[in-house]
Amino acid sequence: SQQGEEDPQALSIQEGENATMNCSYKTSINNLQWYRQNSGRGLVHLILIRSNEREKHSGRLRVTLDTSKKSSSLLITASRAADTASYFCASGDNTNAGKSTFGDGTTLTVKP
Amino acid sequence: GAGVSQSPSNKVTEKGKDVELRCDPISGHTALYWYRQSLGQGLEFLIYFQGNSAPDKSGLPSDRFSAERTGGSVSTLTIQRTQQEDSAVYLCASSPSGQGGDTQYFGPGTRLTVL
Numbered sequence: 001s002q003q004g005e006e007d008p009q010a011l012s013i014q015e016g017e018n019a020t021m022n023c024s025y026k027t028s029i030n031n032l033q034w035y036r037q038n039s040g041r042g043l044v045h046l047i048l049i050r051s052n053e054r055e056k057h058s059g060r061l062r063v064t065l066d067t068s069k070k071s072s073s074l075l076i077t078a079s080r081a082a083d084t085a086s087y088f089c090a091s092g093d094n095t096n097a098g099k100s101t102f103g104d105g106t107t108l109t110v111k112p
Numbered sequence: 113g114a115g116v117s118q119s120p121s122n123k124v125t126e127k128g129k130d131v132e133l134r135c136d137p138i139s140g141h142t143a144l145y146w147y148r149q150s151l152g153q154g155l156e157f158l159i160y161f162q163g164n165s166a167p168d169k170s171g172l173p174s175d176r177f178s179a180e181r182t183g184g185s186v187s188t189l190t191i192q193r194t195q196q197e198d199s200a201v202y203l204c205a206s207s208p209s210g211q212g213g214d215t216q217y218f219g220p221g222t223r224l225t226v227l
């Protein structure tokens with residue numbers, strides 16, 4: 001089965017609100033990454049958090065990692081309509097060097 | 113610099129025909145990945161090339177699917193005798209080192225429609 005499962009599957013919020021997406025994984029990881037995808041095309045890397053880190057910030061993005069619970073969250077603060085996209089987590093595990101496992105994604109809609 | 117490019121951007125074919133999808137990775141990247149994404153779904157790993165090592169083909173769904181990477185650069189994904197369930201967006205990505213969880217840089221994808 002695929003690890004890196006996001007929830008919720010879909011999230012709809014108003015502009016200015018915060019959006020929180022969660023990701024769970026199954027095996028030990030080197031790091032976990034979040035990607036964004038617009039309109040079903042290529043993914044764009046957002047942020048990477050290493051297994052020995054607990055929290056990381058990049059602009060309006062905040063990522064947390066809890067290795068004891070094998071989970072991560074992505075928080076987008078002060079959301080904008082342009083944040084509307086699908087967001088995927090990808091876990092890079094220790095046993096398959098180079099191969100990350102992607103979840104099914106969370107579709108975020110930010111209404112103006 | 114140039115990113116990952118894929119061609120064609122869209123491909124419509126008839127059931128039973130063979131198709132070839134091309135990926136040009138970022139120059140110097142040692143690792144190359146192919147994924148498939150059905151409408152509204154997540155990414156399904158297909159195959160992974162790392163340097164001169166034997167590729168990881170564990171994600172290929174059937175023997176109709178094959179891929180090669182020539183000269184450690186350009187890759188071609190071939191689907192023989194296409195079926196309607198092969199319709200999806202095929203995404204290629206490359207990464208600098210191919211180390212565990214390396215950041216992947218994605219191309220825009222090829223949307224394949226099998227009629």
